[in-house]
Every structure is written in structure tokens, then in C-alpha cells.
Amino acid sequence: MLIGTSQIPQALAKKYLAMDANAKQNVGTAVGFIKETKESLHSLMKSTLPKTSTSTVASRAAQEEAIVNEMFTTYNKVNDTVTFQAVPTKADLQTMIPGGRPLLNVKKYSLPLQAFGPVTEKPETARYALAGGYF
DSSP, X not given: OOXXXXXXXXXXXXXXXXXHXXXXXXXXXXXXXXXHHHHHHHHHHHHHOOSSSOOHHHHHHHHHHHHHHHHHHHHHHHIIIXXXXXXXXXXXXXXXXXXXXXXXXXXXXXXXXXXXXXXXXXOOOOOOTTTTOOO
């Protein structure tokens, strides 16, 4: 069973949203996103970490949590001492997450022209620049 396979990418997406918000001088939003990331990674570590051995998901979450804790400390310190921006609630942060877009657009399939056998449709004439405009 693949536990946490979708939770790590979601946490990483929130981490990158926090980095983006920080780069745009929205430190309060960055603190909110990094706090969400920290909570989700912590819950992921607790839910997937067996008592006897460590799983790969939990070890990856532990690595990311160390990075996120450092970012949280930095962003929180900057917000508390310099910018004094309000930290959005979880509901407000959810509305800021983009919906995404499809990776590939669906193309309409059209049948190829017949190469042999009885022709059911007349093939189109060639269309090119100056068609029929001969000297």
C-alpha cells in the first residue's frame, strides 16, 4: 500500500508556494503556507513511521521537515520583526492554491485517407498559396 504518495507532493507544492510568496514580499502568506507544509509533513511522519523500522516515505518527509522548519523559523522571524503582515487562515490559503491545468490537451481524432480499396470520400484538392492563379 502506498501511504503518503500524494501527501508529499502536496506538501512540496505548498513549500514552493511559500517560497514564491516570500519572493513577492508577502511574508504573511509565506508563513501560512510554510506552516501548512510543516503540519502536513509532521502528520505524514507520524502516520507512516513504524516503530521498528523507517519507511522511505517517512524518511523523505523527515528530510523535508528539516528544511521546512528552518524556512518557518526564518519567515516567522522576518514577519514578526520587519513586515508585521497578517497570516491567512487555512481556508484563505486554500483559495490561493491554483487549480492546475491539464498536462495534455485532448486532440480530436480524424480518420486517415484510404490508400487502397473503394474510395468512400473524394480527397480534398491541394490548397496552397496562389492555387489556380497561374500565369
